[in-house]
Amino acid sequence: MENKVFTYLEFALPIHNCVTIPELGGFIVNQEEPLHHIDANVCVPGYMITFNPDLKHDDGVIVSYYIRDGKMTYNAALQKIKDFVKGLKQELSTQKPVSCGRLGSLYMNKEGKLLFEANSSFVFPSLYGLTAVGLSNLSNINRRESASRKSFPIKYTLGSIAAALVAMFLFTVPSANVSNNTGLQGAITQQSGFIYSLAEQVKPLLEADSVKVLETKVESKEPEAQPQSLRTYYIIVGGEDTQSRAERLLDKIKKSGLQSVNILEAGGRFRIYVASFSDKPEAEGFLDTFRKENPKYETAWLYSKRN
Template sequence: MQLETYISDLLYRYECVTIPEFGSFLTQSVSATIDDSSNAFYPPKKMLSFNEQIQKNDGLLAHYISDVEQISFENANQKIAKRVAVLKSNLALGETITFKNIGELVFNTEGKIMFEPSYQINYLTDAFGLSQFVSPAITRETYVEQVEAIEKVVPLTITKEKRKNRSYLKYAAVAVVALTISGFIGSNFYANEIEQHNQMAQQEATKQLDNKIQQATFSLNPLPAAKLTVTKQTGNYHIVAGAFRVEENCDTKVAELKALGYSARKIGVNKYGLHQVVYASYEDRLDALKALRTIKKEQNKEAWLLVQALD
């Protein structure tokens, strides 16, 4: 009996899953965190822990096994008891018990069970599709420009007699002013020419576009209306295939699953803004669990069951 598979399924929906006469796996939701030392981003998740003091049979695990394997509640409890006996025996021999996707259990020097959780699966369904990633630190470089201004001041002394011989300076100053004015007028004229050219080009482009639209206009004979029969899916049990930030990827996934024969569809956006795609929806919980086990085995190990009433 794959006990860890049943426990893993229940951890998505419950905060405590008890193995009678052995202990309980507990979950606690934690917010997203950032490790400043490694620049790693960790999405929100359920933190796993184990408490061997909680051993009273609450019936949750046995009822789930009974539903999945189609056996009686008593037979399910007997199977659990046999597995617990083997687990305790292995721990007493110093072995490490590994529950896939959950963690490892081992006795410490004091004979107490120590638990090391696995970080391969995030059991918080609201964070489905979010994964850990490392973002490199942003470094900013400052470029300092050093400008050395060297001004050489050469005094110019003009005597009264020399000023008579250098009257050309006056005309040079007038010429500089004239060139400045003419350059300003010329630049304005050039800018106006560019503006007129742009307007004419835009008008011509608009005219050509109108002509092409008129030439492309044609009439179509009305086609007979096609009648399609669409079967609307119902049910509150949905097998989730994935969640996507970009809706185009969501549509691509739906098309791929439909090509494989599934009744795939989109069921909306969760509170993290991710578009969710499901293999199918079911009215009956047992039918959904059977389909989930088949999909996990043959198609997608990361598929999970969402219990939610859709609008």
């Protein structure tokens, strides 16, 4: 049996959180809150996959993968999915479980109801590599901070002593008889010559550093190129096979109160969308708000299209 449907489902479910296989049912992702207790670990948040056999409408997600990979029309892709579901139900009617890839398995009970058993070892891409985090008592943290603060004065004291010794070495003038002006002036002249020579050697280095700093400041003024989004995300509320039927549906939706709706043609399918975004998190946030404010369109879904 062709298993492309479950391959696409495994890839699309972590992205859309709810994916429907036409005439079979919908697979939904529910996030479980991470467990945390005092003197314990904070566990990695988990996801639970559930199955609802009552969600049988076509949300266009699986179909879009068939259209993209098989380079076929919408109707041809939908027919492939229907043929797959028909064969799947025949196999399930024998009371044998059918594997859904790494997501779990489907089976039919004696009453003829479809049930889904999720695979507990399946790891979602967003959680890959995460491990539990240990917690520390506040009293232990305070003790470590106190020990660190006590060690600072010793370090600074040693540094101050070293700095004082260096200063004494640099600024101490060789001893000479005060009454001997010639010897004193010679010592001062010799030390002044040393300081002047040192300054002449350091000057080119300082000038070079100044040039580098100026060049760095000038380069920092150049604006960085902003990356362009490679996909556009549409909030879909309906779809039709032909443009004429899509236009009639568009008029019906406008009369119901939604005015900012348009038609998107892609892969031989005409979809009605209420908004479009270049940022996926922004589109998902709008979709959640739109569903809550418009219960009539609670089945609205997110469609991604390459620019």
